[in-house]
Amino acid sequence: MSMTNSIRFKTSILYTSVLGCILVALSVVNFLSLRSLLFHNLDSALMNDALQVQTMLELFEELDMSHVITFDMFDRAFSSGMREAYAASQYRKIRLLRRWWEEEASHLRLRKRFVSVFDMSRNLLVDMRLNGGPDLEFILRQVDFNKDSVAFETVRFNGEKIRTVNYPFRYKNRFLYVVQLGVSMTPAFVVLNTFLFYALVAVAAILIITLFMGRFIAARVLDPVDQVVSLANSISHQDLSGRLTLGNTDAEMKNLVDSFNTMLDRLQRSFAQIHDFSSHVAHELKTPLAIIKGELEVALMSDRPLDEYKQVMTLCLEEVDRQIRIVDDLLFLARAEYRTDIFHFERVSLKEFVHDVHEQFGMVALEKGHELVLDDRIDRELFVNIDKPHLRRLLFNLLNNAVKYSYKGSKIELSVSSDKSNGFIMVKDSGRGIATEHIGRIFDKFYRVPNVEANESFSCGLGLSIASSIARVHSGSLSVESEPGRGSVFTVSIPLYD
Amino acid sequence: MHRILIVEDEKRIADRYTSFLRDQGYEVFTCSTASEAYDVFKVNPVDLVLLDINMDQIGGDELYRVLHMFFRDARVLVSSVYCIDEQKRRIPDASGYFDKAEGVRVLLNRVREVLQAEPSS
Numbered sequence: 001m002s003m004t005n006s007i008r009f010k011t012s013i014l015y016t017s018v019l020g021c022i023l024v025a026l027s028v029v030n031f032l033s034l035r036s037l038l039f040h041n042l043d044s045a046l047m048n049d050a051l052q053v054q055t056m057l058e059l060f061e062e063l064d065m066s067h068v069i070t071f072d073m074f075d076r077a078f079s080s081g082m083r084e085a086y087a088a089s090q091y092r093k094i095r096l097l098r099r100w101w102e103e104e105a106s107h108l109r110l111r112k113r114f115v116s117v118f119d120m121s122r123n124l125l126v127d128m129r130l131n132g133g134p135d136l137e138f139i140l141r142q143v144d145f146n147k148d149s150v151a152f153e154t155v156r157f158n159g160e161k162i163r164t165v166n167y168p169f170r171y172k173n174r175f176l177y178v179v180q181l182g183v184s185m186t187p188a189f190v191v192l193n194t195f196l197f198y199a200l201v202a203v204a205a206i207l208i209i210t211l212f213m214g215r216f217i218a219a220r221v222l223d224p225v226d227q228v229v230s231l232a233n234s235i236s237h238q239d240l241s242g243r244l245t246l247g248n249t250d251a252e253m254k255n256l257v258d259s260f261n262t263m264l265d266r267l268q269r270s271f272a273q274i275h276d277f278s279s280h281v282a283h284e285l286k287t288p289l290a291i292i293k294g295e296l297e298v299a300l301m302s303d304r305p306l307d308e309y310k311q312v313m314t315l316c317l318e319e320v321d322r323q324i325r326i327v328d329d330l331l332f333l334a335r336a337e338y339r340t341d342i343f344h345f346e347r348v349s350l351k352e353f354v355h356d357v358h359e360q361f362g363m364v365a366l367e368k369g370h371e372l373v374l375d376d377r378i379d380r381e382l383f384v385n386i387d388k389p390h391l392r393r394l395l396f397n398l399l400n401n402a403v404k405y406s407y408k409g410s411k412i413e414l415s416v417s418s419d420k421s422n423g424f425i426m427v428k429d430s431g432r433g434i435a436t437e438h439i440g441r442i443f444d445k446f447y448r449v450p451n452v453e454a455n456e457s458f459s460c461g462l463g464l465s466i467a468s469s470i471a472r473v474h475s476g477s478l479s480v481e482s483e484p485g486r487g488s489v490f491t492v493s494i495p496l497y498d
Numbered sequence: 499m500h501r502i503l504i505v506e507d508e509k510r511i512a513d514r515y516t517s518f519l520r521d522q523g524y525e526v527f528t529c530s531t532a533s534e535a536y537d538v539f540k541v542n543p544v545d546l547v548l549l550d551i552n553m554d555q556i557g558g559d560e561l562y563r564v565l566h567m568f569f570r571d572a573r574v575l576v577s578s579v580y581c582i583d584e585q586k587r588r589i590p591d592a593s594g595y596f597d598k599a600e601g602v603r604v605l606l607n608r609v610r611e612v613l614q615a616e617p618s619s
Contacts, residue, residue, distance in 0.1 A: 290599045291508070315510070450555045
């Protein structure tokens with residue numbers, strides 16, 4: 001038995017891989033939810049910062065309200081002088097904004113964030129990198145500038161991912177600035193990678209432990225199998241009486257052992273039957289030979305009158321006939337069981353068939369001093385699919401038995417009946433009947449009811465076996481009911497044929 | 499004159515052996531069932547039982563056990579169509595064994611052998 005082909009191996013591999021799949025799936029789900037949680041937190045932190053910046057800008061705008069309104073009015077005016085004045089005021093404003101920003105930003109908790117504020121013409125008003133972030137210009141150049149809506153975006157810089165938010169600042173229904181904030185995603189990735197590493201290590205460790213424990217457990221569970229094997233090996237065909245015994249064992253193993261034992265029971269029974277049968281065959285075939293041999297030997301020992309020789313030869317001839325009959329019966333039984341092609345079925349009226357049998361056997365019965373009565377009162381025509389000569393043989397056999405085992409002058413009844421699907425032919429005698437202890441065995445080969453005085457001496461005990469096997473070939477059955485001293489009824493049941 | 503009891507349910511064989519052994523100068527009784535044989539054996543001391551194995555109702559092997567229990571020195575020659583090995587398996591410690599197919603000459607020899615041998619105990 002190769003190692004990979006054992007239940008032990010297959011079981012541990014199977015459940016280790018199932019467990020592996022579950023663990024991997026679990027880790028993937030965990031990883032994905034952790035990632036989405038981290039990214040979501042990142043976005044909301046960015047948004048939060050943006051709102052802080054907005055609050056700050058609102059404050060600034062309120063302080064600088066007059067200027068803005070003034071300059072905007074000028075901006076809508078036309079002179080270049082005014083433009084310059086506007087530019088100057090813008091510049092002042094930026095300076096104010098920056099100074100103000102630097103004062104305020106230190107109050108904000110914008111660590112590791114990049115913050116820049118643009119005006120609507122995309123001029124950078126304020127930019128801040130906190131704690132020495134990367135080149136802001138470069139990063140922000142990649143970020144889409146969107147005046148209208150809040151937008152998140154991930155950009156790549158120096159192999160580092162930066163999460164950014166584009167946040168337009170509106171004051172009194174006018175867009176004034178666009179605030180962009182960015183934060184490095186590296187810490188989130190570090191967390192994720194760490195998680196992934198530990199998850200993989202844990203899964204691998206669990207699987208290895210499971211594999212070893214699985215092999216151990218499977219070995220324990222399958223231990224009784226080895227016991228069964230060694231017990232089974234100890235039972236040989238010469239002695240089928242051995243049975244498997246296992247002490248405290250699991251239900252499945254108990255089932256296995258039980259069915260094994262049941263199989264042994266059946267084997268032992270059929271071996272015993274075969275042994276009985278062949279011993280019977282030998283006995284039945286050898287007895288006529290023993291008689292013939294004894295007769296011939298004695299006849300040849302000295303000279304005898306011719307009459308005595310004739311007597312011996314007649315006796316020998318009878319014994320030879322008896323042996324031929326036994327061999328024929330045995331051959332027939334073997335063929336009825338294994339070569340059903342010797343039967344030729346035809347559709348026959350049951351009533352007509354039984355009528356013929358009655359006519360044919362009536363004379364025989366009369367000669368032996370019995371009356372054969374026919375009862376064929378059936379209301380409809382019934383057809384059966386039968387092999388006529390063989391079914392006739394069956395009925396003759398039953399009728400012969402009836403003659404053999406009933407008292408002279410008694411009536412023998414042959415009758416036909418039916419139910420929905422079967423036709424029945426019954427042979428009823430009022431003879432000696434069969435004792436209960438023998439009735440179960442009369443269909444066995446070579447079984448003879450002991451000590452029964454038959455009207456005819458010889459019987460080899462195969463007649464009813466043959467009758468029963470003929471009934472079986474017709475998909476029917478042969479059954480018997482009997483009362484000692486009152487007689488027996490044999491019933492042949494044959495399926496009806498349309 | 500030795501007395502022989504033949505226990506045999508096959509009538510032709512019983513008849514043949516009876517007349518043959520009578521011709522050889524033995525006194526012969528015949529029974530066709532085991533129970534009948536036991537009754538005869540109880541009242542008529544015989545020197546040898548010629549015992550068939552395969553009989554209706556009570557087999558020869560069973561009769562042998564009973565005889566052996568009550569009459570330990572009874573001499574029994576097993577006579578059957580079973581081959582000798584099978585006879586020995588069924589009745590292991592009989593005085594002798596005879597396969598009916600061996601014929602009457604062999605039967606006579608076996609009968610003489612068993613009768614000449616010392617009683618077993």
